[in-house]
Amino acid sequence: MTELLWGKEPARTRGPKPAITLTAIAETGIAIADTEGLDAVSMQRIAGELPVTKMALYRYVPGKTELVAVMSDLAVGSPPDRADLPWREALRIWAIDLYDAFTRHPWLLQSTIGRRLLGPNELAWMERGVAALTGTGLSGGEQLDSILVITSHVRNIAQQSTTFPGHTTGLTEEDWQQSLAEILATEAARFPHLTTAMRTSAGSENQGLEFGLARILDGLELLISDRTG
Template sequence: MTELLWGKEPPRSRGPKPAITLTEIAEAAIAIADAEGLDAVSMQRVAGDLPVTKMALYRYVPGKTELVAVMSDLAMGAPPAAPDKPWREALHAWALDLYEGFTRHPWLLQSTIGRRLLGPNELAWMERGLGALTDTGLTGGEQLDSILVITSHVRNIAQQSTTFPGHTQGLTEQDMQQSLAEIMTTEAARFPHLVAAMSTSAGSENQGLEFGLQRILDGLELLVKSRIAVPDRIETLSVERRR
């Protein structure tokens, strides 16, 4: 698995030139998952879209588990280049880029959970996020936990706002708004708090992404400021003692 994810396949024995590459296999699998969902991906189905038989495909990748790992890392892609920004702005931009990646390939929300080996692209995303926190005074564990909390929030909003190919199609935002408008009209007495909240709310269904992200960043900012304040306090005490 590690060799496949990191492009360190053992050299092939002498013989005919391979008909396809691992990248081409993963790209074919990604196309299927994008169109029909992750459950539609199988060795048989992928082989049907390529100039190889199912049995020949096993010479390139041992099975679906390994195929999903390779296609997931390829679909994640390398994170976009990030200009130098203060840590909060940098982390905010990182989170929005991550959300865009999940909504571009919704099946990644299924394939990138649980204990598994990580590929170079996924680790590059973590590297970029951690890079924003390098000079904040947070410990390594706190930096990793910060990335985990933000990623969890992004994943949760993407999960709720995305319709997965291959599954029952969800309602559009317009459908949801119409349904809620009917409730506000006919069921106001039964749900007074909901009606009151809805009557003063505005924005898209994804406004929770930004709201939650800003609250997480607010909390991190308080923690970062407390770490920065400690050295300043120590320096002040040292100066006062020398007087």
Template structure:
């Protein structure tokens, strides 16, 4: 199956020279799978469900995609799309923009958090995202392993915040405010701390602090990761 997945992701995809044109395309199948996963979650995805959405039989899909795992790989490749163009500014600005764009992709397609876990073959689009981030760290005195680890660390932070965002639910029309679930939890926590605050003085102090900077975990974490890289890069820089 590894060879088949490589062919699906990387090609070539030969078209028949004779006979009727194929009724389906890999892109169309992937987008139908994305529609199912976006609306109902990855657990609801099946070859049968996608076939129904396309108005085809399940067996007809197997002419194009050998199974669900390969379908998910195609969906990931299509959903992430090509990476954004490099942002203006220094390496920190470019990596910050990269992380924010990746977070947006996870928010648009929440199932991507589940579909991109563990060792797996990446397609051209997804590998291009990694290429863009790694290229930003070239000529900074870091070796290949350190650059890879830096990108993994940054990606892990983005994934973690995206997972938390998915758990609390989508924002309403006022995207700057909390969701209904968050508002209810904040109110409940306030009542708990009102009665038991003496046992949790540090929590009470943090919650009672001014709200500036709160709910900015994505930005805060990215900045701290980049601070650490900045320190390491400065340490590697030859002394004048």
């Protein structure tokens, strides 16, 4: 598994040449997941778009779990190379880049959750985030915790704003808003603060990413100035 993600394949000698490659499998899976959602990715489905049968895929990958891991690391890609910036601006752009990655491949939100084996690209993202915080006086643990908070925020904003193709609860933004409005209309008495908050916020949209990011970075700045000053 680690070998798969990190590309340590043993040199092959005898036997027929493989008809396809692991990368081709992963790319096919990514294409399907992008257009039809992660649930549409099955061994059958992938094999159908390649000149092999389903079972041949198991010569390249031990199981579906590992395939999704390879797909995920390939899809996140390398973090964009940004010029040296002060930590705050560096982290802000880093967060937006990450958001873009999740927007390009919404299924990453499903596939990259919980404890899992990390691939080189995912680690590269972490590396870049931590790198932005070196020299700020924060401890290693604090640096890791900081980029974790930012990652969490980016993930959940992306989750809220992107429409999942083919996912079970395929609600459009409008449908969702409306059903929520209906509920709040009939149950306004039980949720007074929520109702007024929703009503006064109607119309202003998609500020969530910048808003939360600004709060988190403000909080970090406070801590950093405590440490350095």
